[in-house]
Amino acid sequence: MMQIQKAGILIRRAQPFEITLVRSFIEKQFSVAWADEISVGFANKPVSVYIAVLEKQIVGFAGYECTRKTLFGPTGVAETVRGRGVGRALLIASLWGLKELGYVYGIIGGAGPVEFYKKAVGAIVIPGSDPGIYTNLLK
Numbered sequence: 001m002m003q004i005q006k007a008g009i010l011i012r013r014a015q016p017f018e019i020t021l022v023r024s025f026i027e028k029q030f031s032v033a034w035a036d037e038i039s040v041g042f043a044n045k046p047v048s049v050y051i052a053v054l055e056k057q058i059v060g061f062a063g064y065e066c067t068r069k070t071l072f073g074p075t076g077v078a079e080t081v082r083g084r085g086v087g088r089a090l091l092i093a094s095l096w097g098l099k100e101l102g103y104v105y106g107i108i109g110g111a112g113p114v115e116f117y118k119k120a121v122g123a124i125v126i127p128g129s130d131p132g133i134y135t136n137l138l139k
């Protein structure tokens with residue numbers, strides 16, 4: 001567990017019995033597809049989903065090994081707490097989770113805000129990696 005001191009936000013691994021609350025947050029704030037991806041993380045042992053909690057409410061999430069081996073994501077932070085370091089803390093917790101599994105590298109699939117990842121952890125873009133696994137998707 002990690003606490004973002006100033007904001008009073010706790011970063012911790014999700015518990016298996018919290019799947020419904022986490023999925024609901026993701027569906028409302030982001031998308032059903034991301035909630036589906038995160039469901040895989042809840043089936044992993046240990047659960048490969050971290051959550052950010054403020055006053056006993058979820059305000060962010062991050063998963064790893066939900067879509068493919070070594071992949072980080074999906075991840076999201078509620079607009080009300082953005083800019084407080086929550087996304088970075090969730091990313092780092094997830095990268096430590098990947099390290100615990102024995103990986104020396106993590107891959108951010110469909111990175112989105114590339115500059116954020118570069119600044120947060122020195123991530124680099126893998127040439128030719130876009131669109132990666134995100135092709136031929138169902139509609």
